[in-house]
Amino acid sequence: MALLRETVPLRPALYSPPMAVDHYENFPVASLLLPRRLRAPVRNIYRYARSADDIADEGTALPGQRLEQLAQYRRALQHIADGSLHLDQTGAIRQVFEPLEQTIRQHSLPMAPFFDLLSAFEQDVTTTRYACDAALFDYCRRSANPVGRLMLHLYGKATADNLALSDAICTGLQLTNFWQDVAVDWQKDRIYLPQDKLKRHELGEDFIAEQTRQGLLADSKPARDSGTSRVLLNGGWQALMHGQVAQARELLLSGLPLTRRLGGRTGLELKLVVHGGLRILERLDQLHYDIFFQRPTLAKSDWVLLLWRALA
Template identity: 50%
Template sequence: MAVDHYENFPVASLLLPSRLRPAVRDLYAFARGADDIADEGDASAAARLERLEAWRAAVRDLGAGRPAQVSLTDTDRAIFARLGDTLVRHQMPIQPLLDLLSAFIQDLSVTRYADEPALLDYCRRSANPVGRLMLHLFGQTRPVDLAQSDAICTGLQRVNFCQDVSLDQAKGRCYIPLDCLARHGLEPDDMKALCADPPTPPSDAWRAVVREQAGQARRALLTGSPLAWRLPGRAGLELRLVVHGGLRILEKLAAEGNDPWTNRPILGRADAFLLCWRAFCTPCPDAASPNHHDT
């Protein structure tokens, strides 16, 4: 399994309390559905934008305590009917949902990020809302909890960027900041040769770029990781598995020489025991540990 498609939503996980599983499924359906509008199928950019704007209006309607007033497809209306019930039942905020939609809308027109602040702003809206929604469900919304959740979600998003450089390039997108590429004498279009058939092996400069981006992902995961060891019960265990999953993918990436073009790192069945052992039996990972230095 890869860290993508909102897999940091623990959808229907046996680790979730049964009372929360329907809510998580409803929130996941919203996030997955909106992302698919932005990314999947052959609709025009204008049609995608129109549909996402309708979703944004529908979320605002739900936040005002009324059913969606805009025109929606039958599938979309079913998603919003269930979402509305979940928002009321669990007294959920709508801002994380609006943030997600703003990121999906941005994906329609923005394909490059100038620097680290620009990329982090995108992560703030495309990834961090997922963790915030989950914390609201579990009633863990202290500022320190939200800040560490944001770090974990940003870290997972950046793991995904490291995994999917070739997939994103095929969509015309690059989630490596342009100033990072420039420091190594590279441009986004230079990646085309790495994705060609046959591909050109990545240069030392490209490997250094991936190593740098993986290091940023690792630091974010480690910054947020105390939350996973502080949350009680099954919520904490679920989050520890997620954190260790992201760190494990980065380990695999480093072991393959920071070359995700040739060997896209994913988690398989062989990793399951290791992740469970780490989640159950190891202390919170320390950023100063040599096992977590950038490689």
């Protein structure tokens, strides 16, 4: 899942950074601002999400084996929901679900976000293409938005308006991660760009495959200048990615009022997260959307800019 992969889901990611403290490179500063009282609960939620994500995405297991392991997670979640969790076995399941149950009970967390996350992990096993925006946004609703919703519940700020703003931020961050990682995902046989938009811009999977191949070839050259970028001359790609970046930016900006509603360290943390995502989108624009040649990331110097923007 993009928010929880080693790049924030996301797959966690959110907000993603407190969830993916060790795995979401765009926004690591967020973990420093997490209140001490919430560190253990967030760690327990993260353990659940990360371990399920690994089942779906990592290793060499066959799809059927992955789905069976995730089915064990679903049964354990249902037992928590029913108030009947009894774990006799030792190992990973026990290590994940005993502390998770304590966190859910202590903080009166809703079960729906946990089931939504699991549904998205199951989808990661079976789905590698998305027909349209509606299908992609439904995936984001289950893979990214639950994390922000759980954080709001932990903070005691889960009003309807706040949840809607959080959803916009989490989906915007998820999309940012997708467009940042088009080439990375292609190597995993995943394409998050909606198929109808690819067709509309007369782009096929062969275009992504060839551009990824060229990017990998450039990476292998010792004399490569990592500070430069070629310009993709394909007008269809430029138009497609311009629209995708604009869509993600609009979502992030529309959710920004949540930072003022939360205020304090929490609001500052979230503001840094949002501006981190916006900065990646700026980089995409600057690279002319040629993520095949140079994957946009945040440099150390960017954090000064992000802090300035967050405090402005």
